[in-house]
Amino acid sequence: MSLRITIDVFSGRENPVIELKGSAAREVLERLRPTRRLSKQDRRLPAMATLGYRGLVIEQLGKPARGLPRVLRYAHGDLFGPGLAHRAADVALEDFVCGSTGLVRKLKLGPRFPELLTKEIERFRWIREKYPSKPTAWPWPLRNPCRCAPLYEPDWWNVPQRQPYNNCYNYSTNYRTDTFAQPGRAAGATYAALTCAAVRPAAVADCLIDSPSAYNKCPAKGHLVALVVWPGGDYHWYRKGRNGYWSHKPGGTPATNLDNSAATIPDPRTADRGPYTDFCTFMVVMHGHIKIK
Amino acid sequence: MGTSRSSRHEKWIAGVHIYSGRPDPTWEVKRTAAQKMIRYWNSLKARAGVLPSRPGLGYRGCFLRGRGREWIIYHDAVMLKKAGGWEIRLDREQQFEKALLASAPARLLPPSLGVGH
Numbered sequence: 001m002s003l004r005i006t007i008d009v010f011s012g013r014e015n016p017v018i019e020l021k022g023s024a025a026r027e028v029l030e031r032l033r034p035t036r037r038l039s040k041q042d043r044r045l046p047a048m049a050t051l052g053y054r055g056l057v058i059e060q061l062g063k064p065a066r067g068l069p070r071v072l073r074y075a076h077g078d079l080f081g082p083g084l085a086h087r088a089a090d091v092a093l094e095d096f097v098c099g100s101t102g103l104v105r106k107l108k109l110g111p112r113f114p115e116l117l118t119k120e121i122e123r124f125r126w127i128r129e130k131y132p133s134k135p136t137a138w139p140w141p142l143r144n145p146c147r148c149a150p151l152y153e154p155d156w157w158n159v160p161q162r163q164p165y166n167n168c169y170n171y172s173t174n175y176r177t178d179t180f181a182q183p184g185r186a187a188g189a190t191y192a193a194l195t196c197a198a199v200r201p202a203a204v205a206d207c208l209i210d211s212p213s214a215y216n217k218c219p220a221k222g223h224l225v226a227l228v229v230w231p232g233g234d235y236h237w238y239r240k241g242r243n244g245y246w247s248h249k250p251g252g253t254p255a256t257n258l259d260n261s262a263a264t265i266p267d268p269r270t271a272d273r274g275p276y277t278d279f280c281t282f283m284v285v286m287h288g289h290i291k292i293k
Numbered sequence: 294m295g296t297s298r299s300s301r302h303e304k305w306i307a308g309v310h311i312y313s314g315r316p317d318p319t320w321e322v323k324r325t326a327a328q329k330m331i332r333y334w335n336s337l338k339a340r341a342g343v344l345p346s347r348p349g350l351g352y353r354g355c356f357l358r359g360r361g362r363e364w365i366i367y368h369d370a371v372m373l374k375k376a377g378g379w380e381i382r383l384d385r386e387q388q389f390e391k392a393l394l395a396s397a398p399a400r401l402l403p404p405s406l407g408v409g410h
Binding site: 168236248 | 310312313314315316317341342349350351353403
């Protein structure tokens with residue numbers, strides 16, 4: 001009987017691995033024994049992999065013990081794997097493995113590593129509470145589904161040949177130009193200041209329809225976008241998707257459906273927008289009517 | 294020979310990842326200033342642990358490029374692009390980031406970055 005425990009924490013470096021045999025492996029297996037099944041109220045794992053500690057990955061290298069899959073993930077006393085979403089018998093296994101007197105000492109990763117790992121384990125606990133565990137569990141359909149709105153398809157935008165060359169304006173209007181499009185540039189009416197009063201008419205010159213009274217409601221035709229401004233710094237756009245939630249693409253970075261606090265966006269007026277403090281207006285994009293460059 | 298001469302005269306370019314709609318600002322860094330930053334990089338030690346998380350909107354770090362090399366800097370993490378990955382070093386005092394931002398021309402960067410031009 002032997003076990004491989006991978007501390008899933010790094011992104012660039014290889015994760016630390018501890019291998020146990022014989023009685024040491026049996027002791028850990030006993031600590032992993034599933035008890036009650038997790039309820040709907042219990043925290044799950046984030047839907048997306050996050051940076052930093054993500055749990056202990058336990059692999060049974062011989063014949064798997066009864067009641068446990070060959071590979072499982074342990075986080076904060078919870079077990080996850082094929083057919084497994086249970087509380088473990090030992091809810092403090094991370095301390096046993098990663099604490100200052102834990103098994104991790106044998107790896108010689110430096111005196112500060114256990115302390116850093118302990119902080120990371122706590123940070124991941126907070127992430128598990130904060131991040132949505134199932135993005136597909138968005139309420140569907142909403143009362144006001146946006147049938148004409150674009151699908152949320154980040155995989156299409158987030159590739160090297162498109163992502164760096166298309167910004168929030170491209171993404172919100174669902175119009176790929178590969179030119180980092182600027183409001184008003186196609187119409188020869190580029191904004192002259194970074195204020196709502198200046199950027200709004202530039203977008204109108206591109207044939208977006210200013211709809212300040214849209215009040216987060218989907219239009220009968222076209223789709224809804226929202227303009228916000230970082231006063232004197234920049235502007236930013238969001239678009240409302242077919243499921244009624246908003247997504248955006250911060251500059252050349254990946255498109256996302258999360259705000260600066262990693263929360264989904266039911267309304268951009270109330271989202272965490274970082275320095276883009278001024279909400280300017282909603283606008284409607286009529287497909288095929290606009291021209292941006 | 295020709296390659297090394299052209300590489301010696303290649304410009305050093307810096308920039309900030311900050312905007313969403315506008316193109317991010319970039320500027321040319323003087324060769325002496327870039328060499329000073331590289332000497333500082335050489336004095337830094339490897340950085341272990343989790344990288345600081347970067348926000349979606351707002352300041353997301355800065356970069357220095359030249360002579361086929363590229364560094365990305367965000368707070369205490371200074372990363373040099375290498376074939377197949379990044380070499381990450383710890384800059385506790387964030388001197389690399391401060392020096393790079395301070396090399397920007399006056400009024401190029403938004404005041405919120407706290408660069409005193």
